[in-house]
Amino acid sequence: MRSIVTIVVFNLLLDLFPMRTASRWWSISQVFQLGSKAICNHAAGLPNFELCRKNPNVLISIGKGAKLGIEECQQQMKNERWNCSTVPRDFSVFGKVLKIASRETAFVYAITSAGVVHAVAQGCIRGDLKNCFCNQTELRGKREDFVWSGCYDHIAHGIEVAKFFVDSDEQQNDARAKMNLHNNMVGRTVVKNRTVVNCLCHGPSVSCVMQTCYRSLAPFSAVSRHLRGKYDNGVLVIVDQKGEK
Numbered sequence: 404m405r406s407i408v409t410i411v412v413f414n415l416l417l418d419l420f421p422m423r424t425a426s427r428w429w430s431i432s433q434v435f436q437l438g439s440k441a442i443c444n445h446a447a448g449l450p451n452f453e454l455c456r457k458n459p460n461v462l463i464s465i466g467k468g469a470k471l472g473i474e475e476c477q478q479q480m481k482n483e484r485w486n487c488s489t490v491p492r493d494f495s496v497f498g499k500v501l502k503i504a505s506r507e508t509a510f511v512y513a514i515t516s517a518g519v520v521h522a523v524a525q526g527c528i529r530g531d532l533k534n535c536f537c538n539q540t541e542l543r544g545k546r547e548d549f550v551w552s553g554c555y556d557h558i559a560h561g562i563e564v565a566k567f568f569v570d571s572d573e574q575q576n577d578a579r580a581k582m583n584l585h586n587n588m589v590g591r592t593v594v595k596n597r598t599v600v601n602c603l604c605h606g607p608s609v610s611c612v613m614q615t616c617y618r619s620l621a622p623f624s625a626v627s628r629h630l631r632g633k634y635d636n637g638v639l640v641i642v643d644q645k646g647e648k
Contacts, residue, residue, distance in 0.1 A: 429496035435466025464526040472518025475627035509586045510634045516590030524561035597621040
């Protein structure tokens, strides 16, 4: 796993590239409670409207994930000058702040991408989503006293959906797009790496002869705290006019 959460680009160098409005996909967090029909109508201008038409519940989970990421961003930043504030009825949710390549922008991208992975994986676990895959084959661990059990692929499915949907907003190949894609990836990776292993004993309680172990999602608050730590140690990367480090 890469050890940094942010690629923060000098604004002066960023001015060499065409500016664009901040991503609109966060606005789904404001309407997902209205149901699949409303969210699909709202998603008509988004890159993956076809995804909503075929599987609207996925967009609902994405909206939940965006809201989860925004709320945790506000929780982590509540004592800071910038507190991850949002702008009501603004399609970009955060207003103009994300037009600037900054540490705060990097954190928003990472934590909301993580929120989508978390929410989609939870949707799979609850059975709310179709097309979730599950490997039910038991795999024996390196030791002989436990076996892996349950589904291993719910988080992988969440990562796949988040990458397909969230990353699709970055169509350009400039420095800012690379920054956003990097931080999207960091958010996804942290959710994957912060999974919790739970084990159940079988046999006499005092001996625990055999254990069945399975992976589960960590609470999202643990994910957001980990990302906040990376925000505090963010790395500034300088790029040239080609968008190369």
